[in-house]
Amino acid sequence: MQPFSGLALLRRGLSGQRGWTTQWRSPPPKAAYDALIVGGGGHGLGAAYYLASEHHLTNIAVLEKGWIGGGNTGRNTTIIRSNYLFDESAALYDHAVRLWERLSQVLNYNVMFSQRGVMMLAHTVHDAQVFKRHVHANRVNGVDNEWLTPEQAKAFCPLLNTGNIRYPVLGAALQRRGGTARHDAVAWGYARAADALGVDIIENCEVTGIRRNASGAVEGVETTRGTIRAPRIGVAAAGHTSVIMKMAGIELPLESYPLQALVSEPVKPVFPCVVMSNTIHAYISQSDKGELVIGAGTDAYTSYTQRGGLHITSHALEAICELFPMFRRLRMLRNWGGIVDVTPDRSPIIARTPVPGLYVNCGWGTGGFKATPGSAHVFAWTIARDEPHPLNAPFTLERFRDGQLIDEAAAAAVAH
Amino acid sequence: MLLIDCPYCGERPELEFVYGGQAHVARPAQPAQVSAQQWADYLYRRDNTRGVHAERWRHTHGCGRFFNALRDTTTDHFRATYKVGEPPPSAAAPVPR
Numbered sequence: 001m002q003p004f005s006g007l008a009l010l011r012r013g014l015s016g017q018r019g020w021t022t023q024w025r026s027p028p029p030k031a032a033y034d035a036l037i038v039g040g041g042g043h044g045l046g047a048a049y050y051l052a053s054e055h056h057l058t059n060i061a062v063l064e065k066g067w068i069g070g071g072n073t074g075r076n077t078t079i080i081r082s083n084y085l086f087d088e089s090a091a092l093y094d095h096a097v098r099l100w101e102r103l104s105q106v107l108n109y110n111v112m113f114s115q116r117g118v119m120m121l122a123h124t125v126h127d128a129q130v131f132k133r134h135v136h137a138n139r140v141n142g143v144d145n146e147w148l149t150p151e152q153a154k155a156f157c158p159l160l161n162t163g164n165i166r167y168p169v170l171g172a173a174l175q176r177r178g179g180t181a182r183h184d185a186v187a188w189g190y191a192r193a194a195d196a197l198g199v200d201i202i203e204n205c206e207v208t209g210i211r212r213n214a215s216g217a218v219e220g221v222e223t224t225r226g227t228i229r230a231p232r233i234g235v236a237a238a239g240h241t242s243v244i245m246k247m248a249g250i251e252l253p254l255e256s257y258p259l260q261a262l263v264s265e266p267v268k269p270v271f272p273c274v275v276m277s278n279t280i281h282a283y284i285s286q287s288d289k290g291e292l293v294i295g296a297g298t299d300a301y302t303s304y305t306q307r308g309g310l311h312i313t314s315h316a317l318e319a320i321c322e323l324f325p326m327f328r329r330l331r332m333l334r335n336w337g338g339i340v341d342v343t344p345d346r347s348p349i350i351a352r353t354p355v356p357g358l359y360v361n362c363g364w365g366t367g368g369f370k371a372t373p374g375s376a377h378v379f380a381w382t383i384a385r386d387e388p389h390p391l392n393a394p395f396t397l398e399r400f401r402d403g404q405l406i407d408e409a410a411a412a413a414v415a416h
Numbered sequence: 417m418l419l420i421d422c423p424y425c426g427e428r429p430e431l432e433f434v435y436g437g438q439a440h441v442a443r444p445a446q447p448a449q450v451s452a453q454q455w456a457d458y459l460y461r462r463d464n465t466r467g468v469h470a471e472r473w474r475h476t477h478g479c480g481r482f483f484n485a486l487r488d489t490t491t492d493h494f495r496a497t498y499k500v501g502e503p504p505p506s507a508a509a510p511v512p513r
Contacts (some may be wrong), residue, residue, distance in 0.1 A: 021478050153511050240466070242463075242464035242466070243466050244494055251461050251463070252461070252464075253456075253460035253462065254462070254464050255437075255464050255491075256464055256466075300433075300434070300435040301418075301435045301471065301487070302464060302469065302471070302489055303489050304466050304489050304490050305489070305490065305492050309417045309418070309430065310417060311417050311430075311431065322448075333458075341464075344459070344460045387486065399435070399458045400459070401454045401456040402451050402452065408473050
């Protein structure tokens with residue numbers, strides 16, 4: 001791997017930027033590996049990286065249907081926070097935030113992690129009560145979160161309209177350690193670092209079947225690039241998890257929905273933080289390129305189309321224009337959709353499955369990006385040791401049978 | 417926005433409807449008799465089909481009635497809509513894109 005540094009940048013700059021090598025190889029798939037990861041998004045690539053770096057499993061491959069960074073990793077609104085209500089969730093998401101804080105150094109790749117603060121607005125008495133409950137629960141769990149008055153919220157984000165507004169801002173919950181990162185850099189950084197440790201990253205390779213031996217355990221996959229054998233398979237396929245897992249006869253408590261986002265034309269730095277409003281449903285931040293990155297909601301119905309209804313995005317924009325009237329004259333440049341896999345309790349599943357050798361990391365719903373390093377880290381542990389890491393032990397498939405839900409869906413009207 | 421053919425009212429915009437999830441999920445007749453896994457399957461497990469999906473819709477801002485639909489989840493085209501109690505039309509012709 002060609003290490004990145006200020007000196008390397010200077011040296012290449014003086015020689016016309018020639019001599020940069022590709023970030024990762026494109027090897028043809030081998031006939032067999034020690035483990036396979038299905039899905040080359042952040043969670044899958046990260047799992048491969050941690051398998052290689054922490055568990056010394058280097059004869060492994062990541063199979064990606066499209067190209068690296070082309071799925072939900074490159075489609076989300078890049079928000080990172082860990083202010084979840086329940087102990088299990090707070091521990092898992094805060095594990096991710098702590099990994100985020102060192103990720104650029106660990107990967108030698110600038111993921112542009114910026115802890116600019118995530119402010120969640122309360123517009124009703126119920127919002128205010130729920131958010132204060134979150135603030136207290138988070139602080140007990142060692143997760144920073146604080147309650148702001150409307151004046152303090154306005155001071156933290158001066159563009160915020162707290163006056164003439166249909167749903168007045170009654171206060172806000174602020175997680176200062178929250179923020180954003182550059183999403184596709186996360187995928188590229190993990191891919192490059194995993195590749196340097198010997199992991200094969202195989203793009204344009206769609207899994208079409210899962211092979212199992214006489215005892216029922218997995219023995220490999222059928223792909224559009226031939227059969228690949230492996231005794232351990234980890235599936236991190238986001239919205240298409242149901243499709244992949246059915247190949248092994250496993251049906252999951254998942255439904256796949258389109259989730260949309262959009263960006264404005266780029267403008268100079270105007271927006272200092274991340275603002276989320278669950279009640280009138282919008283969230284917004286500004287990328288380093290200057291585009292305002294705006295998240296909308298999911299469509300009402302399940303779909304695999306990677307596009308959603310226009311009324312969903314226009315609803316989000318109405319909320320943005322109400323909260324930030326100065327953005328009313330901005331034009332939107334692009335909008336797109338991604339397919340997210342939603343569980344009944346809005347918490348993920350990171351677990352072994354009833355099929356020996358088959359592991360699944362799914363159900364991140366509308367909020368998987370923030371968890372990428374933590375999710376990948378505990379998923380790698382689960383695959384390597386055939387047992388869950390203490391942090392993902394509660395996030396089993398069996399919790400739905402046993403009534404052990406981690407019900408973030410009911411915890412608040414929180415965008416996940 | 418989808419245009420949905422309510423079997424009672426005809427074609428109306430999606431905003432008049434509420435999605436009701438997968439159709440033909442039968443509640444166990446004797447909940448006390450089924451295993452925890454069977455009950456969890458009834459509550460939570462869904463086909464999440466990539467392809468033609470049988471699903472419920474309710475014409476909330478119209479006649480107020482539930483009905484079923486076959487929709488291709490790879491294109492969002494409706495193949496057919498039909499009334500509750502009717503079997504799904506088997507030979508629903510594909511809609512040209």
